[in-house]
Amino acid sequence: MLLEQIQVVCTDRERSIERMTKVCGALTEVKTRLSQAKKVSEAANVVCPEIVKRVFNISRNKVWRDFFVRVAPLEPFVPAFRLPHRAEGKIEAVLETLHRSGKGLSSLAPC
Numbered sequence: 259m260l261l262e263q264i265q266v267v268c269t270d271r272e273r274s275i276e277r278m279t280k281v282c283g284a285l286t287e288v289k290t291r292l293s294q295a296k297k298v299s300e301a302a303n304v305v306c307p308e309i310v311k312r313v314f315n316i317s318r319n320k321v322w323r324d325f326f327v328r329v330a331p332l333e334p335f336v337p338a339f340r341l342p343h344r345a346e347g348k349i350e351a352v353l354e355t356l357h358r359s360g361k362g363l364s365s366l367a368p369c
Contacts, residue, residue, distance in 0.1 A: 314339040314351040
């Protein structure tokens with residue numbers, strides 16, 4: 259009877275060791291993937307602002323303005339993208355509406 263209990267305990271111990279080995283392997287894999295994800299995130303934080311600056315630049319706004327004026331010649335307001343002047347953090351292009359004179363809505367005299 260005691261010998262059977264010892265056998266059961268030994269079998270349970272072996273199973274527990276196998277499970278612990280699998281869990282440790284999975285934990286190592288999780289840590290590796292988390293480290294890789296952090297590297298990708300850090301790289302994206304460096305690259306994304308540069309891409310936004312390249313896509314939403316002054317020359318593209320000129321092309322957009324030319325296109326919009328041709329498509330809607332009677333519209334006095336023209337959409338344009340503006341980039342915030344922040345040194346750090348997320349850079350997002352903001353769509354603003356400018357009068358054809360180049361002034362923003364806030365700088366125009368009320369009607």
